[in-house]
Amino acid sequence: MKFSVHARYMNPWIFFDVVFGRASLRQAMRNGVIDAAAEIGTQAGINAASILRRAEPVRMVCADPWSGYSDELGMPNSNVERIARRRLKRFPSVEIVKSGDRATIAKSLGECSIDYLYIDAMHDYESVSADMNAYWPCVRCGGMMAGHDIVWASVFGAVADFRAKHGVDVQCSGTDWWIIKTQGN
16 A cells, blocks of 8 residues: 655654544445545545545545645645645545535535545534534535544534534544434434
């Protein structure tokens, strides 16, 4: 297996996820075929490429405004976007959306259209909560909404509040969390 991530940016969790796939993706694949997937917060495209290789969705939407990464990764935002586009261009099912507008992205996804939706964008409470509420209607019944970094207090709080508000079950493994949409929620 070829890794195209610079070692400087490779932490142990990412390495495990690249080799074995995210826990939520493995669970989603056990639940059935993933025809349509979306990743909110694509960054350099590492996780999106993993979803595309493992699940082979017919449609995959990758959304990111590609701003704010200069401080986090130590490289210009345009470089991060270029890396993502280069990494994902070999997958014909990918639609890349350069936007941070949740309403526009959710509308482009459509209601009840996504089998696997992965949220890994901004990690503050307000952003995670807004993402979960905006994209939940896009997940089909039996589909999964998942995310990363449940170990962050802000992410944990937003997921816990979403659980309480919607009466859903949340599963966790490693740094991943996920919710399977059922009738009535």
